[in-house]
Amino acid sequence: MNPFIGYHLATSNNFPPYSQKLQEYWLAANGLFLRSHRRELEICLQIAQTQVAGLQPLEPYFRLKVPKVPSQAIAEIINAASINPQQEILFYLGVTNNQWWCHTPLQTASSTHVLSLESALDKSYTDSFVEMHSHGTLAAYPSSADNQEEKGKFRVFAIIGTLNTIPTIYTRIGIYNHFFDINPNQIFELPPQVKCLN
Template sequence: MTVEEYGLPDNIIKYLIAREDEELPPCTALKCEYIMSAGGLMVRARREGLQVCVPVAPTESDIPGLALVEPYAAFDYPRVPEDLITEMVARSRRACRGERDEEFVESLFHLNYDEARGGWLLHEPPQERRHSAVTPREDGADSSYGSALIEIHVHPEVVPHFSEQDDDEESGKFRVFGIIGNLFGEVRRLRIRVGVHDHFCEVPAAWLFELPRDVLDCVEEEGGAVASAGGFDLIRGRDADAAA
């Protein structure tokens, strides 16, 4: 069965081969593009404000005849100011019944950049909060859930990690995800990853956020999880196509 038989466009997902003697074209797929490179299989995608290329299945040794494609993340907007992180922490604390574990509930936030105002907007959508889960009540295309560039929620543990439940809930989206841990401790911990539909790659929080002094970056603490992907380039502005 082909996309033509369904009357669908043929550029929802594209498949490319990175040959040594050819340049990759700009990313034009509606969803994402898979690239077979010397270092293995990559996936890249673009949306307003964000372009990424991350490893999916890296090889132990280079594939002869193919070109290396370096992973990158390109953010068109300035970093999220630290006062918005402080505000998310404050709101999350107020939502809990107390500081004990049994009194904890998760909270969810969405962030978008407003070009007209020249700044980030914080949304706290209507949500169902539980100890180990949080669900937005609205998930339509015109909701903050549908348009968010960054999605943040809080976890009860001191050092937060994305759970299997997070993987399931965040699959199919193309955005930045974050979790804040140690909500009532002396310092908070923030873990950030980029999600390209069903593929995830952790990146340093400082790439996207101005961190308050009492918020630590999990990836930086752990020595840089992106190093396992063979390095990672951060690009500011709208120059990602030149890096591909």
């Protein structure tokens, strides 16, 4: 048995309480689902669509357990990233007592990459729920380097781009080695000048 992953058959339309596993795979009548949770979020997303006789169908869900990131915080991040749009910049966002905070870690960056120089055990990292970085004047889509760096984590990843014209934002959730596009409006209260890419 895997100590971190649970495997289940959907014999009922209702989910039981969460297990102590980091993630749960559910085979249902309508496909394969991945379920997980953390303090800020409860989520169940469909990985594969198929038909399985004898099981019950399941419905995906996305339940944010904290307020959305306020638009003022996003505007401040965009302003900070716009100071030097030729260089990427990384931010950690977390929420304490329903109040969001933003931390800019000590980092090394260029026009195509950014890397935190702080420890992964640092509280600002372990307590963060959203990792956001800029792509400067480039499109706000994840690169192959982003895909590699963001594996193995359970958090929201956001990219802001095209800072020289209309700022854009792309958002996805990583559940360990699975990535799912999500609408930025599910996480953020966006300023009116920011355009969503998904």
